[in-house]
Amino acid sequence: METKLDKIKKRTGPVLFSKYTRGDAIKKVISIPREDVLFELKTSGLKGRGGAGFPTSTKWMLVAASTADKKFIVCNADEGEPGTFKDRVLLMEYPELVFDGMVVAGYTIGAKTGIVYLRGEYEYFLGQLEDYLMKMRDDNLLGKNILGKEGFDFDISIRLGSGAYVCGEETALIESLEGHRGEPRNRPPYPVNTGYLGFPTVVNNVETLSSVPHIMVKGGEWFKQHGTDKSTGSKLFSISGDCEKPGVYELPWGTSLYVLLQLVGAKNTKAVQVGGASGVCIPKNKFDRFLAYEDIATGGSVIIFNESRDMLHVLENFMEFFVEESCGQCTPCRIGNTKLLEGVRKIKSGDYTFGYINTLKDLGKTMQVASKCGLGQSSPNAFISILENFKDEIFFHNGNGSK
Amino acid sequence: MLVFEKNALSEEIELLVDKYGMDRSSLLQILQDIQRKHNHISDFAQQEIARLLNIHPVEVNSVISFYSFLHSEPQGRNTIKLCQTISCDMAGKQNIEDALTRELGISFGETTKDKKFTLEHTNCMGMCDQGPAMLINEKVFTRLDPEKAVNILKEVE
Ligand SMILES: Cc1cc2nc3c(=O)[nH]c(=O)nc-3n(C[C@H](O)[C@H](O)[C@H](O)COP(=O)(O)O)c2cc1C
Ligand code: SF4
Ligand code: FES
16 A cells, blocks of 8 residues: 655654664564563663653663553654654654554563554644554554564554643653543652553653664664764754754754754854753853753754844743643642743733742742642743843843844 | 434444443543534533443543643634744744734634634644644644635635
8 A cells, every 4th residue: 555655755864864664673673582672772872752861771671571461652742842843754754663663662561552642733644644554554564463473463553632732741641541631640650650541651752762663773882873972862853943944853962052053044043942841041152052961951842033032022922831731730830830921921011020030930949849740840941041041131121132 | 402413412422432442541532523523522412421431421521621622612613723832923923813813803712603713822733843833623734924824714614
């Protein structure tokens, strides 16, 4: 069956966008013991690309070691962080990487079921993904006794989200799959112990899973040659905002902001928001900082602001986002984000004192430690970093032409 | 709601329960299908879903209220979701917003009198390199300008 996907022109890049033939990683792993798969993954040093950067081999090992009757591999395709869209590119253009990665995970951890949690906004390419899965079933890359490996049964289904950013948080995602409100759970227990329907579950980002087939075919050592000591391999960056060439770029970890900005044709850049609304705002005197777990860890959202942008407006937009997307379960986040947004609006209208601003910054710090999940813990980042780095512009109106 | 309409809806929900399984974890999928077809999930539909999945109707309602794509009140036949997040904002979202409200004569959050369109904002939908972007139902439209946005409306049934 010929699908629309066969006609898409491939990109080029050092790791993820390097050549890969579908099925190759599956062929390779079914001929070796699971321990060897885990060893290769460990050698690669692959860490989670969803933002938290947890070592992938450790997560898989914990579930592989469990003797539970059922286990699950869940692909987190909820991609809701403002400014990120690389998972969309992987799913639309490189489904062989995402799905082969899931099959390899299924084999390694002993799961028979894989679930993709696809954000509702991406429903328009659901049909294309379903077609691709059918093709995999036709070729026995999914189904029973995959590629003749006796007893290796595995299949993948796709479930849609319904417009809630917080469902990207892994425990909220599991709640949502179980038919509940997408409210994050207390952790521990972690999904590796008590995941979907109470069974051990690996939740991995689309990009993490997409790295796996390359590692299996080309080796952990090969993967490690890219990037830095602590951040191995490459990263997809989603570039938007003020530049000539927005889009998805594959770059080795360790690339500086300065190099990245040149590459994408950014001119007169005043600041870069790395990591989306929950990330941090880097001003131009710090563009020598680099993208890696050692310095600026990120899921890959890069939003560029040139000199003409009003940073207070940017901040207001981010805070509106969090007020809408907070699940409301815990007080620091529910009330805190509303207060921070109110604060931004007061600053905008000139109705503030510095005492009040400091109280808000303290509130932000409280939220970072007292919130239940990553949303409330990271939502004050932008507030704190923008008010710190753009003091002059915001409070003294002598920024570079921002008004 | 007329009796035969109620019967048809019950039957439809029964089919969905058969398709996805009589299990709590089927709830979201059932709700999504009903929403897609009927542009909302009525009180009656909620009761039927609750009955067939053997859960309390309040549970169903609380799930609907959590997700921004699910509604208990009728929406227009087509829902326009314009992205309001920063990258689309910088790419000119406000101009699109103005053009849409002018053309349809309603504000965001409202439905046209003929029930053809509901206008909503949505947060980043993963098209930030091609903003301003909007969804109409599940279809995506990118690199909008006011004229293009208004022309797209004309093509919607
Ligand atoms: C509010 C919130 C939203 C998140 N959204 C996503 C998401 O859209 N995609 C994703 O892969 N991880 C997301 N995460 C991180 C997940 O909780 C989890 O760490 C990740 O899926 C693990 O996969 P990885 O180890 O492969 O990165 C989010 C976390 C938080 C707190
Ligand atoms: S931090 Fe926010 S999103 Fe997370 S559980 Fe608390 S209220 Fe919900
Ligand atoms: S900001 Fe509009 S799609 Fe991301």
